[in-house]
Amino acid sequence: MHAGSAALKTAAMPVSSAVIDAKALVRCALFAALIAALGLLPPIPVPVLPVPVTAQTLGVMLAGAVLGPRRGALAVVLFLGVVAVGFPLLAGGRGGLGAFFAPSAGFLLGWVPGAFVVGALAVGATSLLRLIAACLTGGIGVVYLVGIPWMAAVADLSLAQASVASLAFVPGDILKAVLAALAARAVHRGYPALGA
Amino acid sequence: MSIGVFVPGASALHRLPPGLKLAGLAVYAVAVSLTDNAYVMAALLAVLGAAWAISGIGMARLLAALKPLVWILAALFVFQLAVSGVRPAMDMLLTVGAVVVAAALVSHTTRTDDMLAALKTAFGVFAPLGVNAQSCAFAVVFTIRLVPFVATVGREAIAARMARGASGNPLPAVVPVIIRLMRETDQLAEGLVARGFGRA
Structure with a gap:
């Protein structure tokens, strides 16, 4: 140890922040992987639409509600990045850049601001109702706000037609928002959150 | 997977x-x-x-x-x-x-190390924008590696519930699975920092 105690002192200070940074990084990756693993649960196909109801949006809402706005959105970006490279992690084994050209791709891209809004509204929320409201606003409102115009543009539908087509997903998404809020509250109670 | x-x-x-x-x-x-x-x-x-x-x-x-x-x-x-x-x-x-x-x-x-190095080089393009190439590369590799781990932990939790006579419904297992995963990945992060991660 030729550096001596001075080096030890300077090294001791940033350790805690380095640990928090590393934990945050790994947690983002964990929630990205969680979104992927939720895609392994059997999807429920919806008649007419090429997109099945999956548990993956549950993971998106959880990422926002548990990790907070910035890290939640980052986890979703990570997940979509790994999918774009070609890892088949979307529900039903879809993957690759091709998935981002489908009519439903807007919903995938909407996950990023969606997770952010869920996180932003859920920060400091203790009541279940506020958590549910956060998941509904971000996980459904924001996601559909991106997904519906995208679908209308790609599939040559009017906004009204695209909205009607998306209605089939609303009941499932409401259920997922409630589940995500319940789970996020339980996780917050059962495990300490990271500092800033 | x-x-x-x-x-x-x-x-x-x-x-x-x-x-x-x-x-x-x-x-x-x-x-x-x-x-x-x-x-x-x-x-x-x-x-x-x-x-x-x-x-x-x-x-x-x-x-x-x-x-x-x-x-x-x-x-x-x-x-x-x-x-x-x-x-x-x-x-x-x-x-x-x-x-x-x-x-x-x-x-x-x-090899994970090689993928990490390749990704670090790729993300290095964005370094002038303030992107930390090493952190980005690590995050991507962790994501890929954690998918099978999350799936395994999830399957174990569901199997454990069924062994105790509960239904195979995955939903009640979600919270304990997330908490276990967060605990394990926190330890992983501490191990990384102990080995010099983030101080290069």
């Missing part, structure tokens, strides 16, 4: 630069999903078969990569068959299967 698991070997596929393999996977996934032509599809599948033969990765590992998707694919296949007919259903099955196998080939033949 057994993606993200390296299988040692000395094949030509193992020795290809990891950046090239990742780029190849991206191009292959797009080509397979976009093609409507049966001959092109057959050629793409032949390329995949050749790559698999070269890689020396056995049939068992290949099937292991496809196994978690069997039920989902079966459900989607029946649905496509009913709604759009035989051809689109077969098309869906082959497309998904080919991408899964291609991704498994890349992760089976690429």
Whole structure:
């Protein structure tokens, strides 16, 4: 140890922040992987639409509600990045850049601001109702706000037609928002959150 | 899903630069999903078969990569068959299967360290924008590696619940699974920092 105690002192200070940074990084990756693993649960196909109801949006809402706005959105970006490279992690084994050209791709891209809004509204929320409201606003409102115009543009539908087509997903998404809020509250109670 | 698991070997596929393999996977996934032509599809599948033969990765590992998707694919296949007919259903099955196998080939033949180095170089392009290339590369590699881990922990939790007489419903297992995963990944992060991560 030729550096001596001075080096030890300077090294001791940033350790805690380095640990928090590393934990945050790994947690983002964990929630990205969680979104992927939720895609392994059997999807429920919806008649007419090429997109099945999956548990993956549950993971998106959880990422926002548990990790907070910035890290939640980052986890979703990570997940979509790994999918774009070609890892088949979307529900039903879809993957690759091709998935981002489908009519439903807007919903995938909407996950990023969606997770952010869920996180932003859920920060400091203790009541279940506020958590549910956060998941509904971000996980459904924001996601559909991106997904519906995208679908209308790609599939040559009017906004009204695209909205009607998306209605089939609303009941499932409401259920997922409630589940995500319940789970996020339980996780917050059962495990300490990271500092800033 | 057994993606993200390296299988040692000395094949030509193992020795290809990891950046090239990742780029190849991206191009292959797009080509397979976009093609409507049966001959092109057959050629793409032949390329995949050749790559698999070269890689020396056995049939068992290949099937292991496809196994978690069997039920989902079966459900989607029946649905496509009913709604759009035989051809689109077969098309869906082959497309998904080919991408899964291609991704498994890349992760089976690429050491995590090498993938990390390739990604770090790739993210280095964005360094002038304030992007920390090493952190980004680590996050991507962790994501790929954590997918099979999360799936395993989830399956264990569901099996444990069923052993105690509960139903196979995965939902009540979600919270304990997330907490266990966060605890384990926190320890992983502490281990990383103890080994000098984030202080380079």
